[in-house]
Amino acid sequence: MFVVDLTFDCYQDTTLERAEQAINRLVNALRFNGQIIGEEFPTVLKDGFFVTRVMCPTEDAMHPLNNSPFVKHSIALLHDAGLLAPKVKVIGQDIHSNGADNCSEPSCYILYTTYVHTCSPLYCGDDFLPVPLFSIPAIANGDYKTLIKWQEDWQACDQIQINGATRCEFPALAEIADINSDLSRRGKDIAKRIQFLTQKPVYYYLYRVGGVDKHSELARRCPSCNGHWKLPEPWFGLFDFKCEPCGLVSNVSWDFQ
Ligand SMILES: [Zn+2]
Numbered sequence: 001m002f003v004v005d006l007t008f009d010c011y012q013d014t015t016l017e018r019a020e021q022a023i024n025r026l027v028n029a030l031r032f033n034g035q036i037i038g039e040e041f042p043t044v045l046k047d048g049f050f051v052t053r054v055m056c057p058t059e060d061a062m063h064p065l066n067n068s069p070f071v072k073h074s075i076a077l078l079h080d081a082g083l084l085a086p087k088v089k090v091i092g093q094d095i096h097s098n099g100a101d102n103c104s105e106p107s108c109y110i111l112y113t114t115y116v117h118t119c120s121p122l123y124c125g126d127d128f129l130p131v132p133l134f135s136i137p138a139i140a141n142g143d144y145k146t147l148i149k150w151q152e153d154w155q156a157c158d159q160i161q162i163n164g165a166t167r168c169e170f171p172a173l174a175e176i177a178d179i180n181s182d183l184s185r186r187g188k189d190i191a192k193r194i195q196f197l198t199q200k201p202v203y204y205y206l207y208r209v210g211g212v213d214k215h216s217e218l219a220r221r222c223p224s225c226n227g228h229w230k231l232p233e234p235w236f237g238l239f240d241f242k243c244e245p246c247g248l249v250s251n252v253s254w255d256f257q
């Protein structure tokens, strides 16, 4: 991922409030389009310029060709607030994060995230690198907001169940582990949509923790078709189970690894 500064020049008098609103709108639009990643984007006012620091999945993510209709609309509205379209300055590559998928034709995709991952929740099925969202067709209404919202909810549930300090722990776990939870249903719908748009299989990840013992965990069947889905070797060292007809992947319970 790349650290990028967006500099907004004021070409006419504006107020802090109007400028802030307009910048926030653009930042949201960019986020729902996968052009920037993360949740916090500090903005400073310096020498008459607003500078917003963002993270981009690729060096060229901010290229206008990637802009969604909502991003274009938000840039137009910057002008009403007295601001020019942002100048983009790539500061450099973030040393903590992994790269972005570069495959032109991945053979399949995996929908996967965790509470510690600040990257695209869509992974390449050939090398398990996060796929910049704007490199696949828009999912709905010109961008990927439904997918970003699904990721936010998944990460929030994961965080709650990992912390294990509230009564929400088990309902949160059920959301990410049960095939019939609201979150799983939303995720599988999105996976189906991406499969339709890309004409590539998209696997949906089901979290797994608990269980009785390692033996019964290894013998676990696909929760959708009850078929055998254990892989001879874990896929990317992470997914022990994969059901192709159902488009599902999962792991041996984290309690018995
Ligand atoms: Zn790849």
Ligand SMILES: [Zn+2]
Binding pocket: 222, 223, 224, 225, 226, 227, 229, 243, 244, 245, 246, 247
């Ligand atoms: Zn199945």
